[in-house]
Amino acid sequence: MSTDTREERLECRIADLYANDQQFADARPSEAISAAIGQPGLRLPQIVRTVMEGYADRPALAQRAVLFVKDPQTGRTSVDLLPRFETTSYRELWDRVGAVATALAGGPSPSVRPADRVCVLGFTSVDYTIIDLALVLMGAVCVPLQASAPVIQLRPIVAETEPSVIAASIDYLDDAVELALTGHAPARLVVFDYRPEVDDQRETFDPPHLITAAELHPPRGCGQREADDDGKAPAPDQPEERAADATQCHREIA
Numbered sequence: 001m002s003t004d005t006r007e008e009r010l011e012c013r014i015a016d017l018y019a020n021d022q023q024f025a026d027a028r029p030s031e032a033i034s035a036a037i038g039q040p041g042l043r044l045p046q047i048v049r050t051v052m053e054g055y056a057d058r059p060a061l062a063q064r065a066v067l068f069v070k071d072p073q074t075g076r077t078s079v080d081l082l083p084r085f086e087t088t089s090y091r092e093l094w095d096r097v098g099a100v101a102t103a104l105a106g107g108p109s110p111s112v113r114p115a116d117r118v119c120v121l122g123f124t125s126v127d128y129t130i131i132d133l134a135l136v137l138m139g140a141v142c143v144p145l146q147a148s149a150p151v152i153q154l155r156p157i158v159a160e161t162e163p164s165v166i167a168a169s170i171d172y173l174d175d176a177v178e179l180a181l182t183g184h185a186p187a188r189l190v191v192f193d194y195r196p197e198v199d200d201q202r203e204t205f206d207p208p209h210l211i212t213a214a215e216l217h218p219p220r221g222c223g224q225r226e227a228d229d230d231g232k233a234p235a236p237d238q239p240e241e242r243a244a245d246a247t248q249c250h251r252e253i254a
Helices: 003-020 022-026 030-038 044-054 088-103 126-138 152-161 170-182 200-205
Strands: 059-070 077-089 117-121 141-145 165-168 188-192 250-251
Touching: 003 022, 030 044, 030 170, 044 088, 044 126, 059 088, 059 126, 077 088, 077 200, 117 126, 117 152, 117 170, 126 141, 126 152, 126 188, 141 152, 152 170, 165 170, 170 188, 170 200
Parallel strands: 117 141, 117 165, 165 188
Antiparallel strands: 059 077, 188 250
16 A cells, blocks of 8 residues: 555545544644744743643543542442543643642752752653653653662662652652662652542551651642642742642652
8 A cells, every 4th residue: 555545544534533523623733832832942841831821721631530439347448440531621730730840949949940850750640740741841850760660770760860859659659768768868759649538548658757748639639839838839920830729748858
């Protein structure tokens, strides 16, 4: 089959989807936004901001809906996945990205500065994406750590990159703590994908060998920021620094 024929069939298929699949049609790229991000000289944070604000009302991410189930015999709560997805719009995503960036960069002693390295240990999720985008916004370098690798393989990476922060999914918190306590000590250990309603996760989050600096958790994910004395976070003027009503779910290593 020739290349021209394959391309023609693809074009026909796309045209058919635009005409008959409303969900596909609603996701059609905006010509105005495509032109805006195609301008020469734009920095990556500017491109990201343009996309986030331009597609503000569109769904950006989706994750499986969950149900918290309490065992009648043990009284312990676990989480079950439901056969549907919950979506996060670009506006919601951008607000949460701003909240995380504000938390990590704010205060008299920011945890993350431009060009700092941040190690991220976890599996793909909404929270993981938020942290990744926050680092793009801040001009920091994301150093992904392979979630399936043993600590002994991750320790040289942490030693070489000397991250100012280690961000870890609740499922990999024990490994992150070991990395922080037995090698290079970051300024902060951030926990994401944490659901305090789940007993196993809450017990993982609260072992006695962790030193708590501040801990709160927003619904449907994790946004981190420094709180003022009254418990409210600052709301900077710049869109990329907006702080939503996300709150902290982090630990600092003493």
